[in-house]
Amino acid sequence: MQSPDDAAPGQPADRSNPGSEAGATAVGTSTADTTADRAPAPDPARPPAWIPAQAGERAPVDTPIETAVPSDERRSTAVRSISALFAVLAILVTLVHVFFVFLHVAPGNAVSQDYRKQTGTWIYPYFEQNWALFAPNPMSENFRLQAQSRVRNADGTVVESGWTDLTGDDLDHIRGNLYPSKADQNMIRRAWSSYADAHDAKDESAIGTRGPLTQRYLRRIVVHRFQDAGANRGLESVRIRVATTPIGKPDAKTEPETSYRTLGWWETKPDDFR
Known part of the structure; x- marks a missing residue:
């Protein structure tokens, strides 16, 4: 009877020999036990390693069950x-x-x-x-704003000036000027229109709450014009009148008549000289 040791390489052992099979089983069991004792115990807190089955396969990404709203989205x-x-x-x-x-x-x-x-x-x-x-x-009429001034000299005397055509001064700055100033074109005209709309033409009484404001605005414009002409803080009061001339027809034989609306003297205030 051939023993397991006498078996040729590559040939199975003789299954009829119980001792041979038992010996092989014993050797296998001993080897498995030794390998199990040698391997470290798995760490429950560490996830098991995952090896891709194929080249290029991506590892799974753990997604939390409850995802908080990002701060960028809240903002x-x-x-x-x-x-x-x-x-x-x-x-x-x-x-x-x-x-x-x-x-x-x-x-x-x-x-x-x-x-x-x-x-x-x-x-x-x-x-x-x-x-x-x-x-x-x-517009159906032209008007020209004119003003007078009263100036107190150093010796205490008061000098009253003649009428100054403020509208005429503005027209002189506009004519021939390629880039005329908006102030020369509109300031005097708009100031008088606002005053006329807010005051009664008969007794110059204010209509509504804008009356005093339009009066102060018109007075300050006139004071500044006299300052530009050389008047200093000796300027005590100013007076305004408006010369209104209707716009006649082109074939009219007579010139339209000019009417005047003269206001009273207005005393100057310190704020007028700012």
């Missing part, structure tokens, strides 16, 4: 909320502005009369309109 939501709030406020302010401007330029009606005070408070002085929306009113 973006707050910015959108604030932007929406400002947009709503801008729309409301725009609607209110359009409403008051419409009442200001529209023909007189019951609504514009009821909200006349509120409209004036909103429109003046920054949003004033000098044209009518449905009924434009072109």
